[in-house]
Amino acid sequence: MQRKQTIVSPSLLSADFLHLQDSVEMINQSDADWLHIDVMDGVFVPNLSFGFPILEAIRPVVKKPLDVHLMVVNPMDYLDRLAALQTEVMTIHYEVSQHLHRSMTAIRAKGVKAGVSLNPHTPVSMLEDVLEVCDVVLLMSVNPGFGGQSFIKRTLHKVETLRAMIDRQGLNTLIEVDGGVNEATGQALVNAGAGALVAGSYVFKHRSPQEAIRILKHRE
Numbered sequence: 001m002q003r004k005q006t007i008v009s010p011s012l013l014s015a016d017f018l019h020l021q022d023s024v025e026m027i028n029q030s031d032a033d034w035l036h037i038d039v040m041d042g043v044f045v046p047n048l049s050f051g052f053p054i055l056e057a058i059r060p061v062v063k064k065p066l067d068v069h070l071m072v073v074n075p076m077d078y079l080d081r082l083a084a085l086q087t088e089v090m091t092i093h094y095e096v097s098q099h100l101h102r103s104m105t106a107i108r109a110k111g112v113k114a115g116v117s118l119n120p121h122t123p124v125s126m127l128e129d130v131l132e133v134c135d136v137v138l139l140m141s142v143n144p145g146f147g148g149q150s151f152i153k154r155t156l157h158k159v160e161t162l163r164a165m166i167d168r169q170g171l172n173t174l175i176e177v178d179g180g181v182n183e184a185t186g187q188a189l190v191n192a193g194a195g196a197l198v199a200g201s202y203v204f205k206h207r208s209p210q211e212a213i214r215i216l217k218h219r220e
Helices: 017-028 052-061 075-084 100-109 154-169 183-192 209-217
Strands: 007-010 035-040 066-071 089-093 113-118 136-140 174-178 196-199
Touching (some): 007 035, 007 174, 007 209, 017 052, 017 209, 052 066, 066 075, 066 113, 075 089, 075 100, 089 136, 100 113, 136 154, 154 174, 183 196, 196 209
Parallel strands (some): 007 196, 035 066, 066 089, 136 174, 174 196
């Protein structure tokens, strides 16, 4: 049986913050496709994470494309600086975006893939009229703000519904899922129609993080 490859984006939020360069080098040498960076402002989510000093410090040693997830109330304020860092994907939240179509278009105009993220309580039907300008939809399978949470099983239904919506419109929008991703949930998500998996705790707490990435990437 042919094995299907999935985009894997390890989340640096679960890395050892005292040894970030070592974690980045591990990801560089792995089968990972992207490096997932969570930027939090302590307002949209009850936590703080990476800011631009960290992003700018690690950028010279990162060899994987940056997959930046903005959990902030004013995400478009970050666009120019992220574009300057040659960010591959910039994802903003539907819940804070009053003019989502305009924002997606502006991100694309900077040469960055435009991503929109939905919190667990937000139905995928809210994206029906903007999917055509979304390169990536990031579904949160935990409540955002902290790593190590349990997977919300309802996400599988959301992936299936979104997959059908994308196919119905004849689009190439990528479905990415973040939260509680491991070998079992990763397989279920890919079966449901996801094409990219964000994994933090599963990768960085695994006895062999590179093997964990390989397991997620190569699915039956």
